[in-house]
Amino acid sequence: GAVVSQHPSRVICKSGTSVKIECRSLDFQATTMFWYRQFPKKSLMLMATSNEGSKATYEQGVEKDKFLINHASLTLSTLTVTSAHPEDSSFYICSARSGGTSSGNTIYFGEGSWLTVV
Amino acid sequence: AQSVAQPEDQVNVAEGNPLTVKCTYSVSGNPYLFWYVQYPNRGLQFLLKYITGDNLVKGSYGFEAEFNKSQTSFHLKKPSALVSDSALYFCAVRDTGMNRDDKIIFGKGTRLHILP
Numbered sequence: 001g002a003v004v005s006q007h008p009s010r011v012i013c014k015s016g017t018s019v020k021i022e023c024r025s026l027d028f029q030a031t032t033m034f035w036y037r038q039f040p041k042k043s044l045m046l047m048a049t050s051n052e053g054s055k056a057t058y059e060q061g062v063e064k065d066k067f068l069i070n071h072a073s074l075t076l077s078t079l080t081v082t083s084a085h086p087e088d089s090s091f092y093i094c095s096a097r098s099g100g101t102s103s104g105n106t107i108y109f110g111e112g113s114w115l116t117v118v
Numbered sequence: 119a120q121s122v123a124q125p126e127d128q129v130n131v132a133e134g135n136p137l138t139v140k141c142t143y144s145v146s147g148n149p150y151l152f153w154y155v156q157y158p159n160r161g162l163q164f165l166l167k168y169i170t171g172d173n174l175v176k177g178s179y180g181f182e183a184e185f186n187k188s189q190t191s192f193h194l195k196k197p198s199a200l201v202s203d204s205a206l207y208f209c210a211v212r213d214t215g216m217n218r219d220d221k222i223i224f225g226k227g228t229r230l231h232i233l234p
Contacts, residue, residue, distance in 0.1 A: 006161065106167060
């Protein structure tokens with residue numbers, strides 16, 4: 001199946017600094033990528049939908065100035081957590097949709113990135 | 119807006135027995151339905167999807183799911199459970215109705231424990 005690579009898998013940063021997480025579709029072009037956040041023992045919370053070449057669409061309650069999403073190419077989307085705080089510590093997962101614009105195309109997920117803000 | 123429910127936080131099954139993980143959904147149009155599995159500290163792996171056609175969908179690792187439109191359900195099943203099936207399972211839905219958006223919404227997840 002299609003592969004989505006997420007990097008880094010684990011990152012520790014100091015409070016107040018920014019950290020970037022990359023999401024790459026390795027063997028397909030992804031016009032749409034999604035960023036999720038998973039809290040311990042909780043389900044996935046959709047943060048934003050990222051379309052190549054346009055601004056991301058953020059879910060209600062997600063601070064777009066804090067969680068910067070860039071989808072510069074058909075194979076790469078980045079999430080930058082700016083001015084990170086300990087409460088931003090979480091498991092962040094990206095996903096990418098394979099194939100054109102068909103609504104049924106499969107979504108493939110990255111392995112996730114553990115962010116710890118100290 | 120679409121929604122999906124997984125009524126069980128945890129399911130325990132003895133190895134070799136059949137397993138079922140329940141999922142129900144709500145959409146305005148026809149649903150696209152998905153099952154994913156998550157192992158500890160890992161991302162999600164795609165198991166199977168229903169888009170159209172045969173209501174019984176077969177997926178990875180011997181799993182299958184049955185789409186039941188009248189009951190708005192998409193339960194995940196496997197005839198004979200393995201200890202290695204122990205993981206967190208997520209059901210997801212995407213709406214195709216007039217008011218659809220581009221989102222896939224996940225259930226809260228069901229932890230499956232296969233007892234040796």
